[in-house]
Amino acid sequence: MITQQQIDYFADNGYLRYGPVLDTAEVEELRTALDNVIAIESAGGDDSEVEFQFGHRRGAPMDTTAQEERPRVLTQYVNMFKREPSYEQLLHHPVISGVACALLNSPRVRLWHDQVISKPPGDNGHFRYHQDFYLWPLDEPRIVTCWLALDDVTPENGCMHVVPGSHKDPRFGLESYAAELAARAAAEAEGREAEETVRQKMAYEPAEIGKPVELKAGECMFHHCLNFHATPANVTNRQRRAHVIIFMADGVKVKIDQAPNHPLIPNFTVNDGEKLMGEGFPLSMPKNGR
Numbered sequence: 001m002i003t004q005q006q007i008d009y010f011a012d013n014g015y016l017r018y019g020p021v022l023d024t025a026e027v028e029e030l031r032t033a034l035d036n037v038i039a040i041e042s043a044g045g046d047d048s049e050v051e052f053q054f055g056h057r058r059g060a061p062m063d064t065t066a067q068e069e070r071p072r073v074l075t076q077y078v079n080m081f082k083r084e085p086s087y088e089q090l091l092h093h094p095v096i097s098g099v100a101c102a103l104l105n106s107p108r109v110r111l112w113h114d115q116v117i118s119k120p121p122g123d124n125g126h127f128r129y130h131q132d133f134y135l136w137p138l139d140e141p142r143i144v145t146c147w148l149a150l151d152d153v154t155p156e157n158g159c160m161h162v163v164p165g166s167h168k169d170p171r172f173g174l175e176s177y178a179a180e181l182a183a184r185a186a187a188e189a190e191g192r193e194a195e196e197t198v199r200q201k202m203a204y205e206p207a208e209i210g211k212p213v214e215l216k217a218g219e220c221m222f223h224h225c226l227n228f229h230a231t232p233a234n235v236t237n238r239q240r241r242a243h244v245i246i247f248m249a250d251g252v253k254v255k256i257d258q259a260p261n262h263p264l265i266p267n268f269t270v271n272d273g274e275k276l277m278g279e280g281f282p283l284s285m286p287k288n289g290r
């Protein structure tokens with residue numbers, strides 16, 4: 001499933017181009033299930049879970065080009081696992097979750113959330129360099145993302161680009177981030193602009209400074225939550241859909257002040273400082289042969 005060499009590569013580089021995990025029929029099943037969710041959302045949406053409303057337009061066909069609607073950098077459907085069984089099964093896929101356990105050096109992994117992220121032709125843009133961890137209300141960066149291509153992806157249609165090794169660059173680590181927040185707070189208190197850090201300036205860099213990770217539909221890559229990554233605009237007339245599954249090492253705790261407005265906070269059934277668990281954050285339980 002995974003070699004020591006691959007684990008070491010991930011530890012050094014903060015990402016791993018893993019390769020094939022699903023066959024054509026499985027990818028087709030996921031695309032059909034996504035079409036179903038898009039149809040529901042285009043017809044006004046499903047509000048049974050608070051997070052279903054985020055990341056996409058509702059009540060309008062996704063291929064609309066209405067003048068008043070600004071293009072999005074990407075389109076998201078959060079927590080697909082709650083909506084479609086084929087996505088729920090992926091959380092327990094023995095290879096996907098086995099690799100996540102190996103990369104996090106954890107006997108068990110728990111879902112933080114999953115989502116489909118797409119860049120439909122004509123309605124997408126450059127998703128700028130960022131580190132996921134600081135966008136989440138979680139206390140430690142023992143978190144890995146599986147990015148699974150549902151279409152063949154290349155730089156032309158917005159494949160993932162990564163900055164190898166950025167997850168362990170001290171300029172982008174937790175101590176530097178805490179110093180950045182402190183400097184920002186001090187500047188605010190004094191009524192002046194804080195100086196931008198090297199970390200913040202990464203958002204201006206074009207995707208091309210990183211390494212493109214090209215994949216075929218059904219193949220996946222993994223990236224560490226502190227690794228800088230970006231996706232350029234899809235300038236083709238092809239789809240670029242991906243299923244993103246974010247796994248935490250079991251034991252990661254809630255830290256609300258890191259991202260107090262995160263849309264999943266209303267689903268928390270544990271308090272700040274406690275281990276994140278509960279219905280919305282299932283353990284991955286691989287079964288033989290899925």
Ligand SMILES: O=C(O)CCC(=O)C(=O)O
Nearest residue numbers: 074117127132231242244
């Ligand atoms: O799929 C994309 O375009 C961006 C995905 C991303 O930023 C992520 O997986 O963290």
